[in-house]
Amino acid sequence: MNNIMDGKKISNEILENIKQELKYELIKPSLAVIQIGNDPASEKYVKNKQKACEDVGIFFRHHYFEDNTSELTIINKIKELNNDEYVHGIIIQLPIPEHYNTKRLINSIINSKDVDGLTDINAGRLVNNKKTLIPCTALGVMELLKRYEIDLAGKEVVIVGKGKLTGKPLIEMFLQAGATVTVCHSKTNNLSSHTKTADIIVSATGVNNLIKQNMVKKDAIVIDVGINFDKGKQSGDVDFDKVSKVASLITPNPGGVGPMTVAMLIQNVMTCFRSKKK
């Protein structure tokens, strides 16, 4: 099928370019990942990030804290990383155990190293149309559309889900690109009335098979950000087999937005690395 948006392939191209660039650097860029507690999904994501970093030549620093570590201890580590000139990007692997104040921990990361784009000031800079670090999944969605040369001005875009990692930053990015944007979510009464008229649907809910064939206009572009696991098998928000018959372009899941997210994290680290070199 040639309507598949091959996130894996594009991700590999981006990562390969970065790998080539880094061959000529004396000092590697460095990403610090804070992990708290033993969430199994977090464990896996941290490993994936480590592999991606090491594959391209980014130095990976893993800072693990037991679930009972005091918030102050973690914040002190973040401050140390903020001030360490050999650290270019810092992320806190989410989710973290509930008894921590996630917002406070995230906002203790200095904006210039916030490669997940989650601090208040970086979120505000995006709203205010300034150059800033943007959450990787949202960046990955936009990069996919760019690679497939989709002109967004005047397009009808429906975003399903209003989370900070995807929905919220995508509102801004699509508006800046001139699209008309509708944001749907769990309280939306008639989701299909919106999706049916959309030129582009981005679904980021984690609800399996939410987007069905009869909810999608012929030749629409469908981007599936959701991640669900059933018996170890990954699927997304979109009923891929059927929706792929009507969509002009569609992301597989896995193999679509997921690999793009990793590539965009690496790209954000590179952005910090390059801007520090200047």
Add this chain to the structure above:
Amino acid sequence: MNNIMDGKKISNEILENIKQELKYELIKPSLAVIQIGNDPASEKYVKNKQKACEDVGIFFRHHYFEDNTSELTIINKIKELNNDEYVHGIIIQLPIPEHYNTKRLINSIINSKDVDGLTDINAGRLVNNKKTLIPCTALGVMELLKRYEIDLAGKEVVIVGKGKLTGKPLIEMFLQAGATVTVCHSKTNNLSSHTKTADIIVSATGVNNLIKQNMVKKDAIVIDVGINFDKGKQSGDVDFDKVSKVASLITPNPGGVGPMTVAMLIQNVMTCFRSKKK
């Protein structure tokens, strides 16, 4: 007609309550307004703000700069006001002459005194669902809906215009209230296809008579934020005479959102004043 949302009356109630509260204060709250150059509309808006402040008992500080003042001089004044414990709110009257960097000037205001809610960090705090200072016009729209006891969860809201003062903050506030939000603007191809199905339309474009009767669903709520002047007479984005025949609630213009904006500015100054007292 009893479908008119009487912004003037509600604004007066809010201001009267603040006036009563301030009778018992030794030291007045204080608002500092930076005005640069001689824009006639700015002149008028500054006078309106001064009157509103003085009517309720807020001390008004007017800092006027000639168009040729260096940016550094103005930023130094802002820093002085940031550090002045007797100044509770600071705003820069917009628009300012084009040769200034508006974003840089605004972001030199300390977040805790940013009563226009325009700094990057305050915009980001809103996106990240934190308590923050929010732009007055957007606050005014939400306060009107609250006073008329409109339940927003699941409502179809169409915002026309994506500016920082109204459209952008309203996206966040409506999403937080559980509404489904569509953002239209000058690049939107078929505006009426969106407005026709909306439960609530907020228009903030400054395009006279943009919203016509045949674009509005029966019993929709229509909020007109636009301001246009023709031969000295103010009108809005909405064809009021005709749209008011189909809308269940509608703001007059003038007399709707305008007075609410002033009341919300005063309320933001009070928020800063009260939080400093704690």
